[in-house]
Amino acid sequence: MSYTLGQLAANVHGIVKGDENLIIEKLGTLEKATEQELSFLANPKYQNHLSTTSAGAVLVKTEELAQLVDNAIIVPNPYLAFAQLSHLFVPATQCWTGIHSSAVVSSNALLGQDVTIGPNAVIDDGTIIADGCIVGAGCVIGRGVRVGQNTRLYPNVTLYHDVVIGESCIIHSGTVIGADGFGFAPDQGRWEKIDQLGSVVIGNHVEIGANTTIDRGAIENTLIGDGVIIDNQVQIAHNVIIGDNTAVAGCVGIAGSAKIGAFCTISGGVGLAGHITIVDHVHITAMTMVTKSILEAGSYSSGMGMEPTAKWRRSAARFRRIDSMAKQISNLEQQIKKLSDKG
Amino acid sequence: MSYTLGQLAANVHGIVKGDENLIIEKLGTLEKATEQELSFLANPKYQNHLSTTSAGAVLVKTEELAQLVDNAIIVPNPYLAFAQLSHLFVPATQCWTGIHSSAVVSSNALLGQDVTIGPNAVIDDGTIIADGCIVGAGCVIGRGVRVGQNTRLYPNVTLYHDVVIGESCIIHSGTVIGADGFGFAPDQGRWEKIDQLGSVVIGNHVEIGANTTIDRGAIENTLIGDGVIIDNQVQIAHNVIIGDNTAVAGCVGIAGSAKIGAFCTISGGVGLAGHITIVDHVHITAMTMVTKSILEAGSYSSGMGMEPTAKWRRSAARFRRIDSMAKQISNLEQQIKKLSDKG
């Protein structure tokens, strides 16, 4: 896998400055790239790295920056161009093509053209796997599942019955889609299971990380929009709806029937209560506890900053008495008012 | 799968109001149900939905409410009846019965009557799988495991050696039961592993969600009582004990040797410290940090409400100085006392 600088520039509609025949074999960071590597300057504040980098060439935003290195590709958005070029450097990640002889594929599953089913994968009845899909080793695809074209499931993914996955999705290992939502009716201290009769429907161009769980709906479906990106170990409960192009970072938990808008960014470790609504274009910072709806776009947060443990203990102890503190203050205000009036 | 309204009513000992021959094909919500669907009114505050619903029939609590729709089933607890009826509408979720030819079953494993072992499942030596169990594709059942009758393991569950699961349990995909507890003795900066010689014993009628982990005990067993329900991505450390009928929502983490009572409800994202005791009938709200025992039934919480990020930054900064604030207040109180005395 190697390309000339000119080939790479053409790929991202960039302008070469320097040697367009330079051979690039890898992508690299400004700090560590070698002469065979292409790097990028995404943030102008690291501009001084350009004078010290050993990279063979650098993706930059302007002619001026290009002059600081021997070879460059000038593009309006170097970080985006870097992302686009990254696709050219992916190594072969598995050796199998076609339907592996050890896979168990139901005789009435419908497999499209150029489908790869890895070793020991299991495909149940009535399943439709469209053209160009890759199903990794050990995946289990339940009855009646539909997977859109060019979607890739990495090994050991589990899709329960009737789940629908769109086109060009990527789902990483260990992820479970369509397990029962956590629905139970209390019955004199015991829990009566509510069978979860909905499913999960996932749009196109969705990426889902490793060991994430997305539960099937109780009656209606759980819905994930187009272009949504979801990181590892995210828990999405039954009947959640996530709008297009929203990003959900690692370890987020979203409780049942929460409705999240489009173009939102939910940082790592956030928890969202059930049955709330988050409008479009909301950003939530890491580990925030969201207990009510957010009806206005913007950035939201909760939680306390870290302190040395000894100081934190005092702060936490004080906090338990914050209500008394407020009363003391109001008391003081009255006393002072009296004193002033007297004075 | 369709039933007459009369059949469904009989099933939950309800009284039909309207057409008992009405054919019901599905369950639905009041908002979206069609004429072939049965819905339910669990919360009287949504009573006005009864006048607008298109549902063929509705589960309601009283004769009065029944009069607001054409067809109804009157039951004391409509939500419970809905849960009970949900069992009648579960579709076939897999096509296999019996022992699949691709499964690897040790010659000395004991399998009961009507056991299903899915494709590529692996059953180790000395295992006992009782009557009516379903072991999903790709499950791995370790040496000496015992599984009680009518328990279902969804695909890709892992049970380590000697784990005991009760009757009529449901365990969802990706869940790992019996991995080693996190036990290590410090040895001059290094960690000496403590082999985990206990196991995990799970009662009857327990449901465990997807990608949950329950570790084996260090010496004694980790114990999960009867009727406990556990959601996805819950982490239960070694030697935890959970009492009967307790509910544990998604993303909860329970540290080693914590003892949780019966009939508790632990909301999503809660963290419980090790070696603490929680008595029966305790409710803990979402994302609470529980660092000490709870010895009285009731509801407990911690954490801060969400704010717009800019305001939150100010609050968080103030919080770091809450100890000084308290001192300022006490200072003011003394000064005022002096002034008043003088006055």
Add this chain to the structure above:
Amino acid sequence: MSYTLGQLAANVHGIVKGDENLIIEKLGTLEKATEQELSFLANPKYQNHLSTTSAGAVLVKTEELAQLVDNAIIVPNPYLAFAQLSHLFVPATQCWTGIHSSAVVSSNALLGQDVTIGPNAVIDDGTIIADGCIVGAGCVIGRGVRVGQNTRLYPNVTLYHDVVIGESCIIHSGTVIGADGFGFAPDQGRWEKIDQLGSVVIGNHVEIGANTTIDRGAIENTLIGDGVIIDNQVQIAHNVIIGDNTAVAGCVGIAGSAKIGAFCTISGGVGLAGHITIVDHVHITAMTMVTKSILEAGSYSSGMGMEPTAKWRRSAARFRRIDSMAKQISNLEQQIKKLSDKG
């Protein structure tokens, strides 16, 4: 598996007090051990248990403590000795040895001596599995992975292509190593995937719990040092670096490019922001939100103590007005100053 007290003492270089021919069949706790069991007193504050224990023998620190029981092994560090002896009592946990006939092993994978590959495991091209490794049932080992000698993968572990695991490591079920980091370039509201071209390199003597995820690096590798111990359901993002012998408890989330030193202990549920640095010998208490670098060894915390929900609601409401409270205090201080000046 049974040993004489003398054999066990020799194993940990301890001194027997009492009957060195006593047969020990198990390890047990002071509270529950029987006459065939060896227990230990790690913490002198439980010394009174020595008079009531039924344990056949006890690991103790001093001659004096040994005199309180019939049989003892005296060692400088009883807890460490208990850990060391635990290795002698591990039962057989699986029945397979060698390469199971159902495993799918690429013809050009290199397997060392005494390697066990469990049923339905899948080993891709160019993989090197060194001497003495055990690969559990259902594991999937990607193209070009290298695993050092005597490492054990429990069932259903997934290693993506090119991941490197050191010697004598233990990786528990459901863990996924080398999935893509969560890297995307924003492009007019959409997300352009950045293919993750780095890998994951894990040192020697590392233990990783169940359902943990460690992502591959974007360009450089994600790095886990020697002797690191990681619990269940930990999320480690791309390009994280963790120093030797650091311990990471359950449910911790570590964001991209965070650099954690050696000999740190990160308690359960902690969240660490991306691109921060934590120096050596830092302890972080449970559920702390770490949003900036920690440049001095010591213990750090955040979060609020738990309260009864009703009281917590008042505290949380007050907290939202902490900024006003601070202003009220400063106001009062000025007023009092004026009054005092007047007085």
